[in-house]
Amino acid sequence: MSILARQAARRAILVLADGTVFHGTAIGASGKAVGEVVFNTAMTGYQEILTDPSYSEQIVTLTYPHIGNYGTNSEDTESDKVWAKALVIRDLPLLASNFRSQQSLDEYLKSHNVVGIADIDTRRLTNVLRNKGAQNGCIIAFGADADVTTSDSEQTALAAAQAFPGLQGMDLAKLASCTAPHSWTQTSWQLESGYGEQTQSQFHVVAYDYGVKHNILRMLADRGCRITVVPAQTSAADVLALQPDGIFLSNGPGDPAACDYAIEAIRELLEHNIPIFGICLGHQLLALAMGARTTKMPHGHHGANHPVLDIAKGVVMITSQNHGFAVDEKSLPSHLQATHRSLFDQTLQGIHATDKPAFGFQGHPEASPGPHDAAPLFEHFIDLMKTHQANQ
Numbered sequence: 001m002s003i004l005a006r007q008a009a010r011r012a013i014l015v016l017a018d019g020t021v022f023h024g025t026a027i028g029a030s031g032k033a034v035g036e037v038v039f040n041t042a043m044t045g046y047q048e049i050l051t052d053p054s055y056s057e058q059i060v061t062l063t064y065p066h067i068g069n070y071g072t073n074s075e076d077t078e079s080d081k082v083w084a085k086a087l088v089i090r091d092l093p094l095l096a097s098n099f100r101s102q103q104s105l106d107e108y109l110k111s112h113n114v115v116g117i118a119d120i121d122t123r124r125l126t127n128v129l130r131n132k133g134a135q136n137g138c139i140i141a142f143g144a145d146a147d148v149t150t151s152d153s154e155q156t157a158l159a160a161a162q163a164f165p166g167l168q169g170m171d172l173a174k175l176a177s178c179t180a181p182h183s184w185t186q187t188s189w190q191l192e193s194g195y196g197e198q199t200q201s202q203f204h205v206v207a208y209d210y211g212v213k214h215n216i217l218r219m220l221a222d223r224g225c226r227i228t229v230v231p232a233q234t235s236a237a238d239v240l241a242l243q244p245d246g247i248f249l250s251n252g253p254g255d256p257a258a259c260d261y262a263i264e265a266i267r268e269l270l271e272h273n274i275p276i277f278g279i280c281l282g283h284q285l286l287a288l289a290m291g292a293r294t295t296k297m298p299h300g301h302h303g304a305n306h307p308v309l310d311i312a313k314g315v316v317m318i319t320s321q322n323h324g325f326a327v328d329e330k331s332l333p334s335h336l337q338a339t340h341r342s343l344f345d346q347t348l349q350g351i352h353a354t355d356k357p358a359f360g361f362q363g364h365p366e367a368s369p370g371p372h373d374a375a376p377l378f379e380h381f382i383d384l385m386k387t388h389q390a391n392q
């Protein structure tokens with residue numbers, strides 16, 4: 001029995017748009033949350049997942065049964081707030097134990113005003129999502145003194161789930177983006193010293209922030225990139241005025257095809273032959289700008305154990321993934337080459353332009369807390385910038 005069940009438990013319900021109902025224990029804040037329900041198979045990294053802006057408008061189910069074991073801290077974050085709409089877990093363990101822990105997961109969710117549900121059969125929920133596809137859903141987490149199991153609240157939750165418009169066609173990147181350009185100098189976390197500060201740089205990278213995960217910026221800073229982060233709607237002309245050695249297109253939430261301003265700016269930037277690297281949403285936007293199409297996947301890829309084939313090398317990488325849309329390989333124009341494919345469902349995972357120094361990766365080479373098999377993709381971006389500098 002979890003600590004929640006031992007305490008005076010607050011009840012919660014999760015209702016999917018197809019009418020499936022789960023009764024569980026409320027964790028985090030009291031209230032209602034509506035969004036697309038997805039499942040993530042990572043065993044660790046719940047704080048990084050919650051703070052990943054790409055989870056905007058999504059309710060995240062973690063399939064690993066014990067979540068919260070190592071508590072939370074102020075460092076293991078991918079942005080300044082929790083972006084996931086709500087959290088669904090099987091069991092919140094009795095103790096949070098880690099020398100870096102500052103707050104339990106339950107307290108952390110409460111302090112960020114995020115609702116959650118525990119003590120439900122997450123295997124059953126995952127089966128529903130895997131077989132029927134990602135579905136919209138609603139969680140109602142009741143306060144301690146609420147009378148809860150009424151069918152009224154199930155009806156309220158069902159109506160809210162069915163009224164959610166869905167992620168297709170939603171442009172969320174401009175909402176997750178920063179509002180003003182700024183520089184980024186923080187480097188990766190080390191056990192002895194925590195996060196570091198960049199001391200010298202060799203390349204100037206302009207990073208489009210569509211909801212950027214901080215570890216991407218840290219890994220670029222580690223590799224000698226002086227970084228100017230710019231808002232999602234920055235024009236190509238404004239980026240070119242910064243005289244970048246390379247342009248980075250970040251991850252981000254929502255439907256890539258809805259980000260017309262970004263697709264237009266990237267199309268214009270491609271004409272200047274400056275190295276461009278896109279991750280996840282950035283990869284999808286690069287593909288769209290070059291004439292490919294994106295589609296909504298049945299239940300997407302969310303986890304830290306996804307095998308991806310490097311087509312040219314014939315090597316398999318274990319990768320971190322978080323996406324619900326994908327570039328349709330069949331739609332690639334002749335000047336875009338497929339470089340990586342998912343070994344779960346054969347969907348496209350990487351592209352490289354044959355006529356420009358531009359490439360994209362669907363997974364997360366910056367993954368924190370890993371895996372790190374795809375990290376060498378950052379070196380490829382550095383190599384392209386070196387060549388570009390040498391040719392100037």
Ligand SMILES: NC(=O)CC[C@H](N)C(=O)O
Pocket residue numbers: 054250251252253254255256279280281282322323324325326
């Ligand atoms: N992590 C991301 O950048 C996600 C990209 C896009 N929003 C998708 O769901 O496919």
